[in-house]
Amino acid sequence: MAVKIAITGFGGRMGRALAEAVAQSDKAELSAAIVRPGSSLVGADAGEVAGLGRNGLAIVDSLEQAQFDVLIDFTAPAATQVNAAYCAAHGRPIVIGTTGFDAAQKEELLAQAGKVPLCLASNFSTGVNLCFNLLETAARVLGDDADIEVVEAHHRHKVDAPSGTALSMGEVIAETLGRDLEKVAVYGREGQTGARERDTIGFATVRGGDVVGDHTVMFLADGERVEITHKASSRLAFARGAVRAALWLTGDGQNGDRAAGHYDMRDVLGLKA
Structure with missing residues (x-):
């Protein structure tokens, strides 16, 4: 069964690249496309916005309207903190590619890893x-x-x-x-x-x-x-890695989620000793 992936920041360049990477995977499907409240993209077809052709999935402006197994978040520190808290409260793994956190924001963010699997990396390639x-x-x-x-x-x-x-x-x-x-x-x-x-x-x-x-x-x-x-040379290098991390956090939809904890891309790739 395909892993249902939600993408925040869907209207940005990285959001569209992530949609393309999900479309290229035979183990994942895009189940929610999320933009900031008040965006003109709300209600638009996610496939069309991503340049992939109509897919019948309407863009929404909150996680409460989304159904997903795992969230991928490449947005901004304040928004990511809110999204991570939502995932922790609802038992959903999260992949985070947002950068620019200060020390206090990062500490608060990583506290959520005690509740759900959280993969945070500065670069997913x-x-x-x-x-x-x-x-x-x-x-x-x-x-x-x-x-x-x-x-x-x-x-x-x-x-x-x-x-x-x-x-x-x-x-x-x-x-x-x-x-x-x-x-x-x-x-x-x-x-x-x-x-x-x-x-x-x-x-x-x-x-x-x-x-x-x-x-x-x-x-x-x-x-x-x-x-x-x-x-x-392409954001797809990061997007494919993020999708790979999302699948890894969920056991590719076969073995259940990883244990709650803080992971990074080197965990996903098996590069740590």
């Missing part, structure tokens, strides 16, 4: 999550002898910086090296900054055009450097 593992290896081998810089680029519409993926890359490296990212991160440089401190991890942000998402981590030592790069 297979390639980026493989890069996390490569970064762990590079940090162990090179980290104490190299300066580390993270450079990311995204489209002009992205509202948070650095990207959640860039921060996750920094967190992976800092944890591997036993550093506290909050203390060693440097976000951009300007003026007379002085010599670079070895333990710092630098972040540089580029915004413009229609860049889907580029990330490069540089390990710069004397005489050589190693660069680990991921470039996304």
Whole structure:
């Protein structure tokens, strides 16, 4: 039996990509398309809005009007918190690709993982999550002898910086090296900054055009450097991963939901030791 997936933020670019990824899966079906209250899309055919042809599913503006096995949420921090609380109260797993949470918001969000399976990731692409593992290896081998810089680029519409993926890359490296990212991160440089401190991890942000998402981590030592790069050319890379995570949380509709808890995409892909 197909897993019934609801998508919030359906009117956005990622919402449409998620609809396409669900349509490509033979294990999932789109059961609810949700937009913000007052949106002009309420009542429109979800298939038409997503560019997939009419499917007879009307877009709604609240979770109360939706029937689903699992929710996928790529919206904004405040909306995601409300949606996660709803899922926790109704025993529904949730996949979260929203970024930009502050510490208090993230703590409140993860409290819901004690009630339902919750998969939270800064990036759902297979390639980026493989890069996390490569970064762990590079940090162990090179980290104490190299300066580390993270450079990311995204489209002009992205509202948070650095990207959640860039921060996750920094967190992976800092944890591997036993550093506290909050203390060693440097976000951009300007003026007379002085010599670079070895333990710092630098972040540089580029915004413009229609860049889907580029990330490069540089390990710069004397005489050589190693660069680990991921470039996304389509939002479908993230959307397919999110659908894969939704199916994983529900046991592909065969074995029941995973145990309540906080998971990420590396759990889904079996990349954790």
